[in-house]
Amino acid sequence: MTINDFSPKRYYKLVLPTVGLLALIKLTAWVCGAGFDKLGKGLLQGISFVKIMFPPDWSAFPEMLEPALQSIAIAFIATVLGTLLAVVFAIAAASNLTNPIIRNITRFLIGLERSLPEIIILLILIAGYGLGVFSGIVALSLGCVGMLGKLLGDIIEEIDHTMIESLEAVGANKLQVIWFGVIPQIVPNLVSLALFRFEINIRLSIILGAVGAGGIGYELDTSFGLLQFHRGLTAVLVILVMVVGAEQLSHFIRNKIKLKGALK
Amino acid sequence: MNEQLILPSAKYKHKVGYLGISLFVVVAVCIYLKYNPFLIFADFTPIQRLLGEMLPPNFSVLWQPTIGKAIAQTGSAAFLATFYGCLIAFVLAFLTAANTMPLRFIRLLVGGFLSLLRIVPPLVCILIFIIAVGLGAFSGMLALIVITVGMFGRLFTDIIENTEHSAADAIYSVGASRLQVIRYAILPQIIPSFIANCLYAFDVNIRVAISLGIFGGGGIGYALYMAMQVLHYQDAFALICLIIIMILLIEKTSDYFRTMILGKEKLR
Amino acid sequence: MLEVSNLTKVLPNGRKVLDGISFKVKKGEFVGILGPSGAGKSLTMRCLNGLLKPDSGSVVLTDDQGFSSDICQIKKRELRKVRQKIGVIFQGYHLVKRASVLENVMIGRLGQISTFRSLFYGFTDKEAEEAVKALEQVKMDHLSGTTTSGLSGGEMQRVAIARAIFQSPALLLADEPISNLDPSNAKVIMKLIRPLSENIPVVGVFHQPEMTAKYCTRVIAIKDGKIIYDGDPKLTNDQLVEIYGEELHQLEQHEQPVLAIQ
Numbered sequence: 001m002t003i004n005d006f007s008p009k010r011y012y013k014l015v016l017p018t019v020g021l022l023a024l025i026k027l028t029a030w031v032c033g034a035g036f037d038k039l040g041k042g043l044l045q046g047i048s049f050v051k052i053m054f055p056p057d058w059s060a061f062p063e064m065l066e067p068a069l070q071s072i073a074i075a076f077i078a079t080v081l082g083t084l085l086a087v088v089f090a091i092a093a094a095s096n097l098t099n100p101i102i103r104n105i106t107r108f109l110i111g112l113e114r115s116l117p118e119i120i121i122l123l124i125l126i127a128g129y130g131l132g133v134f135s136g137i138v139a140l141s142l143g144c145v146g147m148l149g150k151l152l153g154d155i156i157e158e159i160d161h162t163m164i165e166s167l168e169a170v171g172a173n174k175l176q177v178i179w180f181g182v183i184p185q186i187v188p189n190l191v192s193l194a195l196f197r198f199e200i201n202i203r204l205s206i207i208l209g210a211v212g213a214g215g216i217g218y219e220l221d222t223s224f225g226l227l228q229f230h231r232g233l234t235a236v237l238v239i240l241v242m243v244v245g246a247e248q249l250s251h252f253i254r255n256k257i258k259l260k261g262a263l264k
Numbered sequence: 265m266n267e268q269l270i271l272p273s274a275k276y277k278h279k280v281g282y283l284g285i286s287l288f289v290v291v292a293v294c295i296y297l298k299y300n301p302f303l304i305f306a307d308f309t310p311i312q313r314l315l316g317e318m319l320p321p322n323f324s325v326l327w328q329p330t331i332g333k334a335i336a337q338t339g340s341a342a343f344l345a346t347f348y349g350c351l352i353a354f355v356l357a358f359l360t361a362a363n364t365m366p367l368r369f370i371r372l373l374v375g376g377f378l379s380l381l382r383i384v385p386p387l388v389c390i391l392i393f394i395i396a397v398g399l400g401a402f403s404g405m406l407a408l409i410v411i412t413v414g415m416f417g418r419l420f421t422d423i424i425e426n427t428e429h430s431a432a433d434a435i436y437s438v439g440a441s442r443l444q445v446i447r448y449a450i451l452p453q454i455i456p457s458f459i460a461n462c463l464y465a466f467d468v469n470i471r472v473a474i475s476l477g478i479f480g481g482g483g484i485g486y487a488l489y490m491a492m493q494v495l496h497y498q499d500a501f502a503l504i505c506l507i508i509i510m511i512l513l514i515e516k517t518s519d520y521f522r523t524m525i526l527g528k529e530k531l532r
Numbered sequence: 533m534l535e536v537s538n539l540t541k542v543l544p545n546g547r548k549v550l551d552g553i554s555f556k557v558k559k560g561e562f563v564g565i566l567g568p569s570g571a572g573k574s575l576t577m578r579c580l581n582g583l584l585k586p587d588s589g590s591v592v593l594t595d596d597q598g599f600s601s602d603i604c605q606i607k608k609r610e611l612r613k614v615r616q617k618i619g620v621i622f623q624g625y626h627l628v629k630r631a632s633v634l635e636n637v638m639i640g641r642l643g644q645i646s647t648f649r650s651l652f653y654g655f656t657d658k659e660a661e662e663a664v665k666a667l668e669q670v671k672m673d674h675l676s677g678t679t680t681s682g683l684s685g686g687e688m689q690r691v692a693i694a695r696a697i698f699q700s701p702a703l704l705l706a707d708e709p710i711s712n713l714d715p716s717n718a719k720v721i722m723k724l725i726r727p728l729s730e731n732i733p734v735v736g737v738f739h740q741p742e743m744t745a746k747y748c749t750r751v752i753a754i755k756d757g758k759i760i761y762d763g764d765p766k767l768t769n770d771q772l773v774e775i776y777g778e779e780l781h782q783l784e785q786h787e788q789p790v791l792a793i794q
Binding site for chain 2: 029038043045050076112123124207221
């Protein structure tokens, strides 16, 4: 096929998708109310706004420490409790440990959780339990269960079935098989995934905070809402430090595990 | 006996020690946050009450034109952000990858820019864009573009850097220029995983679009938030069902095409 | 003592995979089961430790302490009790990766300690010392603290044997224990298994007639679900052809010409 070949096949393969894509972009841009002229004007406005935000209001810095700590605590506790719960769900979702009915029910629940963004879970919980830390932690823990439950379940399913059979051959019962055969093999992956989830939870705790789960996200949202932009910038900087810190910590520990050769 | 051997009793003491310390930390943090993890198992009344208010879901709300428009907006924002975000990430990735960009200075500059985009919290993004272009789907879309570029820029860079060097060397050896090498040695290798990742990006973006909608990014997220705020729980429940179905459908379709492109074993 | 009588198993498609298998194994015997692939060797082994239920027949295990049980008739809870008495060595070693060698050996007694203790405390120091002794017996005690993932095949199989020794079973089963090993490692493993048969009956499935001739005290050959030979481990060439079919003989005869054509 040469460059000058305008056969129908080439037409269908190349021209139609391109035209379709352009039309789709045009349509979706119209639905969103997007446009490059609007973007140009908006960007100028945005840049001048960012200029207004400077310099950060350092006097508000001490007030930020407590909410920041609270956000970290929320993410931490949600990760710990969520991971513990996720292990239970992962075991129930692994085909080599449980019977098909329980497995499918668990997989369905995990899938249901995964299809709901954490913030919507938070909205539902807030409607039930009211604003506050409790709803935030539960929402983050559930997110943790959804993500780790699926990944860990898949990891457990990769464990050799005959290995489990050999433990049963010495007369071990189900709990003993899980405790001595399964847990030692998934611990490195479990720690690594939990750390990864901790990074995500730190980010999410900020967003959830803005809706009313407490912490630094709430400070940020109210500062912007009250047009205290210098104070808002301080919150932004604190958040950046938190996010980068969590990321570096998680990288550091994960590299340590990797050096020991534990991760697949 | 040898010195490598750790007796079970010593191991047990170790375990108990670690467990005790972790338990202490967890309990301390729980007390600090005044959080009782058993409350959700012990006290079902709030959920019961909520379910009572939510059931039966009021599905008639879904036929309102505003909801149709909200869905279209969320979908459009996710689609446009995926398209432009992946395009920008794609171009920037070539500027950061060591095997396509010879100038170290530009590599560091663009790489730093990508890292900055990655760590900026989505909440800050949307708040700034709302002030820049006003409330609505457009600001949500712009925030999504930033998030997409941040998330996938680094990934694309890794993909480019992990391509087979032998193919590039072969084409260099016939006297081709750097751009020709990119076109004939690197592009063919990365196109499948690029497309697969774009599909994955769309999958992620639809969720983020719904979340950002709550903060004024418009779309179905905002509609849900409003229904919750005015305590129309039956409408809210219908919307939640709609969101679940929407996300599941998109996830399955995206998974299907990605498996088609990459083969089952490479699916992330 | 192990008494197998009249084991029969019919697959859903009507194929008789086990057809009246009967034999007795006494203390002091090391029985090697030979036979072509698909003859029913592995199925017999699976019946012996209760992983598979035959359609009819019985497998009665009796030990010195007066314990006696028919493995084919008992329920799941009792099956666990019987399994504590049966040590199994597998072809694929089946060790728990990421756990240490010592822990893998101690796993052999999981069925004998209470669930509560195994979850909260684990094993005692005394058990650990016994496990080290079992490891000394297979000359692996110098590696007791390392994880199993870095071991070679021969070393892993030796750990598996130590696990079976530590279990102090009333019967030892070996399911193709040397199939994945090189000849010298295979010899080492056979030399380790042999002395165990002094106290308990040992039954193993093998694919190497020369190994069973050297180390086993008795050989049973199974073909098409039936026992076709039971007796002296030293088989003649004709007997081997009878077990493995004409192909065995032909292969040897035509070996040279085939190579010459290539």
